[in-house]
Amino acid sequence: MNFDLRELILIFLRGLCMGSADIVPGVSGGTIALITGIYERLIHAISCIKFSFLKPLLKGNMSDFKAKLIEEIDFELFIPLLLGIAIAFIVLAKVINYLLDTQTAYTFSFFLGLIFASAYILYTKLDGFNIKLIIITVIGILLSYIFVGLNPIATNHSLIVIFISGLIAICAMILPGISGSFLLVLLGQYQYMLNALNSRNLIEIIVFAIGAVIGILGFSRLLNYLLERYESAIMAFLIGIMLGTLRLPIMKITTTINGSWIPCVILAIIAFVLIILLESKFKKD
Template sequence: MQQPTRTLSDKFYLVIKGIAMGTANKVPGVSGGVVAYVAGFYEEFIQSLQRLNLKALKLLFGGRFKSFYEYINGKFLVLILLGEVLSYFTVSKVFDVLIKNHPILVWGAFFGMILGSIYYISRDYDAWTRKNIMILALGTAIGIGTSLLDPATDNTNLFFVFFCGMVSISGMTLPGLSGSFILILLGNYVLLLVDSINAFFDTMVAVVQWDFSWWNDPVHMDLLVILAVFLLGSIVGLVSLSHLLGWTFKHYRNETNAMIIGFITGSLGVVWPWKKEIFSMNTAGELLQDAQGNYILENYSRYWPDFTLGHTWITISLAVIGFLIVYLIDKYGQQANPA
């Protein structure tokens, strides 16, 4: 794969797109793959991940680091992953606060962005055969069906955590399927994307302060081990799924795009703004909390908005703004890569 020449501004925007992907991946119901798909670097992302194969390992362990870096399109992957990492400790934390305090408004903005994504992706799709329409319907049904499933309970078994990593990474590689929401359904969202991430962040802060007391905290160490296993599962899932997607794009491009549009359309059911959170409860009817004292989200109860309320119209306005954000991204992509 020939690596494109990138200016400094191109590299900067790749980091920004990586931050957007990371933020989207962490928010339940939103897929980071949508960002990659709409921003125009989805196929390069999949093709680069495909290069993480046996040949790449031979180059790496053979000490040919420069060849390895060039072979896997390292400049591109490093910039995207840098943005992903930055998002988890910066923008993602801001979104955690916003969703906690203003959930309907945040979901409204995301709903508009997903709606805009569907419009602009569909606009450029010109293979609407009967078969592809059926594939689109199937993808939509899968996306909607996912939002209606009942979640499982928390599970710290390391084999299950590894499986969660493999499955949840679909949010990065399959636009429209939210990895975060899948973790909610599997019962491990709080454990893997809240508790373990916070444990890692606290560890880094402690190390900077030359404080190693966490080493003797068994609960803290268990969370770090769980995070490591989850990341390993994510890497395995990312590489294996990218190879599958690369093959389908090569042999069934139109069908794959139709399925992806369906996934994204189906995800509208997950990001519907007007919904109430349903929290996990024990047998005594008491709300369960995570290690930080936050109530554990189980699912959502959706309802139709009251159009007599000003808050409803603010939410709709944010949805329009979300749609316009996608429009600007699309316009930038057309200017940067004119047909």
């Protein structure tokens, strides 16, 4: 395998951005993957993992195992990307926890700008809107608006619940516009898993990760199929999802703001501009 160092660094930076987004309720790592031009490659690479390399491994044929492993898994993508995501999770878990507790309105103002910019960029990737796509977008808005308004589900923190939470959340995390972290909030697992990550609770982290791996391997195949055949409709629906999820930061801002709205507006604009600059930067690369 011949790795391009510059490409590895760019993928690592994408991983950092995706991990930072995935840990924030209301923001999707899938959106960041789309913005930075790596989304389709990621979904395709995941859907191509069929574990055919296990057969020669079980037979003890190491040369065939190595050949099939390299052929089936895009290591040049997964190694730097997952490393970036993991580092972002570890570094930002405490920071996000602190900001959500102490600077709620300002933090969600920033999130609002991120989400709105993501929806705009997704719109620019469409060839154009027609009645069908507008209807699909409106459906996405309504569904996500209702979903965001749901109260968090009271549940326990048993290993089976953590496993299922990982399975469900990862499916949302790879979809642009749908926040896996917000699903964890609704499942009553977000704060708990954030604390587990901060305290390095390996058993719960591993169980969650196993659920996530199983979920992403199954869901990526379906998503890859849909994107190949109904890309415009999927994108329009995801734009609606993003616009509908704006209900979450707006609710948080209006209920926790203490003082002037001006800093909130400024932070939202800064976030919007950052996403636009990020998208233009990776488009050039």
